[in-house]
Amino acid sequence: MSTPYLEIRGVKKGFGLKPILRGIDLSIEAGERLALLGANGAGKTTLLRILAGLSKPGAGQITLDGLDLVQQTRKIQRKVGFVAHQPYLYDDLTALENLIFFARMYAVEQPQARATNLLVRVGLSKKARERASSLSRGQSQRLALARALLHSPQLLLLDEPDTGLDQEGLEVLHTLLREHREQGGTLLFTTHDLEAALKRSDQIAMLHNGRVAYQQATSNLEQESIRQVYQEVVR
Amino acid sequence: MSLFSQVWTILWKDIRCELRSKQMWAGMGLFALLVLVIFNFAFDLRVDNKAAVAPGALWVAFVFASFLGLGRTIAAEREKGSFDRLLLCPVDRKAIYLAKLLGNVLFIGVVEIVALPVFAILFNVPFSLGGLLPIVLLGTIGIASVGTLFSAMAAATQARELLLPILVFPLIVPIVIACVRATGALMVVTANEPPWLGLIIAFDAIFLSLSTILFEYVIEE
Numbered sequence: 001m002s003t004p005y006l007e008i009r010g011v012k013k014g015f016g017l018k019p020i021l022r023g024i025d026l027s028i029e030a031g032e033r034l035a036l037l038g039a040n041g042a043g044k045t046t047l048l049r050i051l052a053g054l055s056k057p058g059a060g061q062i063t064l065d066g067l068d069l070v071q072q073t074r075k076i077q078r079k080v081g082f083v084a085h086q087p088y089l090y091d092d093l094t095a096l097e098n099l100i101f102f103a104r105m106y107a108v109e110q111p112q113a114r115a116t117n118l119l120v121r122v123g124l125s126k127k128a129r130e131r132a133s134s135l136s137r138g139q140s141q142r143l144a145l146a147r148a149l150l151h152s153p154q155l156l157l158l159d160e161p162d163t164g165l166d167q168e169g170l171e172v173l174h175t176l177l178r179e180h181r182e183q184g185g186t187l188l189f190t191t192h193d194l195e196a197a198l199k200r201s202d203q204i205a206m207l208h209n210g211r212v213a214y215q216q217a218t219s220n221l222e223q224e225s226i227r228q229v230y231q232e233v234v235r
Numbered sequence: 236m237s238l239f240s241q242v243w244t245i246l247w248k249d250i251r252c253e254l255r256s257k258q259m260w261a262g263m264g265l266f267a268l269l270v271l272v273i274f275n276f277a278f279d280l281r282v283d284n285k286a287a288v289a290p291g292a293l294w295v296a297f298v299f300a301s302f303l304g305l306g307r308t309i310a311a312e313r314e315k316g317s318f319d320r321l322l323l324c325p326v327d328r329k330a331i332y333l334a335k336l337l338g339n340v341l342f343i344g345v346v347e348i349v350a351l352p353v354f355a356i357l358f359n360v361p362f363s364l365g366g367l368l369p370i371v372l373l374g375t376i377g378i379a380s381v382g383t384l385f386s387a388m389a390a391a392t393q394a395r396e397l398l399l400p401i402l403v404f405p406l407i408v409p410i411v412i413a414c415v416r417a418t419g420a421l422m423v424v425t426a427n428e429p430p431w432l433g434l435i436i437a438f439d440a441i442f443l444s445l446s447t448i449l450f451e452y453v454i455e456e
Contacts (some may be wrong), residue, residue: 052323056455077325088316092252104244105324107236131255 003066005030005186006051006155011060012210013046020046022210023060028203030065030154033187035197035218038207039234044190045085047207048157051188052082064155078106081153083161087140091133095124095143098132099150106151118146122172137164142172149176156180158189162196174200194226206233238333241326245334250341258311259304259342267300267350275357289358290418294411296350297371298378301343305382306399308335310390318390322454332383332450336443339379347371362421370421373435374414377442381406384446387453410438 004027013021021043028034036044049055051062053073062069064076089098096115103111119125122142127135135143141164148156161173177187177200191197197204198218204226206214213233253259274292278284312318321331351367385402389395417431 054319054322074325074327077323080323082323084316084319086316088320090248090252090317091315092255093248097248097251101244101248102320102324104236105241105321105326 003063004028005032005065006188007061007063008047008051009061011047011050011057011062013043013050013055013058020210021050021057024207024210024212026205026212026215028186028188030186031181031184032203033181033189033201035201035204036188036190036207037192037194037197037204037230038190042207042234043210044207045159048082048084048159048188048190051155052080052157053077054082078151079154080157081148081151081155082157083141083144083148083159085159085163087132087137087144089132089135089140089143089147092131094129094131095119095135096128098143099147102147103150108151114150115146118149119143121176122146123168138166138169141165142169145173145176149180152183153185155186155188158187160190160192162191162193194230195223198223198226206230208233236326238327238330241330242334242337245321245326245331246337246341249334249338253338253342259307260345263300263303263342263346264349266303267296267346268353270296270299271350271354271357285358285360286419286422289354289360289422290415292358293350293354293418294374294415296354297343297347297375298407298411300346300350301339301375301378301382302400302403304342304346305339305379305386305403306389306396308339308383308386308390310386310395313390328451328454329447331454332387332447335387336376336379336383336446339383340375343375343379344372347375360422362418366421367418370414370417370432370435373432373439374410377410377435377439378407380439380443380446384450384453387450406442410435413438 006028008024008026011021011024012019024047036047038044046055050057053069053076056070065079067076069076090101093101096119099115099118100111103114108114116128119128122145124139124142124146127139132140132143145161162170165173180187198221201218203215203217205212206229214229271292274295278288309318312321382403386399389399389402392398413431413434416428417435420428420431
């Protein structure tokens with residue numbers, strides 16, 4: 001039996017005395033899309049921050065493509081693209097400068113060309129020379145998505161990626177995610193939108209009280225049944 | 236990507252951001268000038284005690300002004316979340332520390348370059364610029380090396396403005412004393428002075444090495 005691309009075993013995390021994750025077990029195969037659902041405070045963002053290498057688990061083990069997350073964080077960070085709930089851009093840099101800076105940080109070849117190309121892809125080529133502080137929330141989110149794709153990551157972690165996006169932004173997001181999948185990329189995203197979770201994932205997992213309360217492939221699920229399960233789980 | 240390239244990329248980004256926002260330089264420069272002016276009027280600067288007061292006034296201005304900048308080094312990025320985004324990049328944490336340190340030395344250095352002529356005019360003490368520059372440069376590196384490390388630590392707390400000076404002042408006392416005394420020795424030649432410049436160099440070497448190693452642990456959650 002082959003090892004899953006991403007394997008999370010017994011991951012715990014607390015802040016002070018407050019436990020956030022109480023033992024998460026999840027696994028994702030390469031090329032799979034997993035939607036992480038859960039009420040506010042369920043631990044979705046904490047789990048994503050751990051997977052991105054921003055935070056260390058208190059206990060448990062995480063392996064990604066055979067690499068140990070705690071021991072080989074830098075190697076894993078090369079394989080992961082992360083879009084947080086907020087864009088977190090450098091306000092005093094232009095959209096293009098933001099991308100070029102991060103392209104250099106990821107040692108992307110031809111950073112300027114890659115950054116320019118991605119700005120076109122997310123529909124922000126006309127905003128290339130404008131400072132990030134002047135972009136709208138949706139434009140900033142699109143720029144953050146472009147930044148996450150700079151180094152062509154194998155695993156994309158998206159924390160409520162549709163936040164602040166208008167219809168055009170949503171189309172850009174879905175196009176880029178489709179392309180990422182066609183290239184064999186793996187996706188883990190959090191959302192509160194059950195319909196989007198069902199439509200855009202192969203598996204859904206629900207977090208409740210810091211544990212995976214439910215996990216199921218979406219192929220044989222209907223929206224109404226998910227809604228019922230969700231209400232039972234978060235109750 | 237080499238460590239040098241990583242340091243340069245982060246430093247260049249910080250310089251570019253600062254040139255556009257001008258938040259640190261303007262505040263630090265103005266503060267240093269104010270301290271010098273206040274000291275000039277607060278003390279009775281007769282010819283016989285000028286050389287005793289002037290070095291202290293100069294370094295108090297430099298240290299206090301540098302704290303304004305050091306406090307913002309990482310706190311501003313933490314507040315906006317962009318520091319987390321930087322930590323997501325697969326770069327050596329030493330590169331982040333060294334870039335922040337060089338940025339601080341540069342920002343404080345610019346303030347010192349502006350403040351030195353004002354100091355010379357207000358205090359009117361004789362000193363050799365060639366002798367003072369190494370003291371100022373090495374003293375700034377020492378203060379910034381400790382300050383950059385602790386600014387990362389303090390940035391994660393609520394009371395960072397209060398915490399940073401409380402943590403850093405006790406540690407930089409030796410180098411501040413050495414800088415004041417070394418500067419004083421340029422103005423009034425005294426016999427049997429300890430090797431203050433050597434002490435400053437030793438301080439820099441110890442704290443620069445320690446801070447570069449410890450930074451990785453300090454920025455961990």
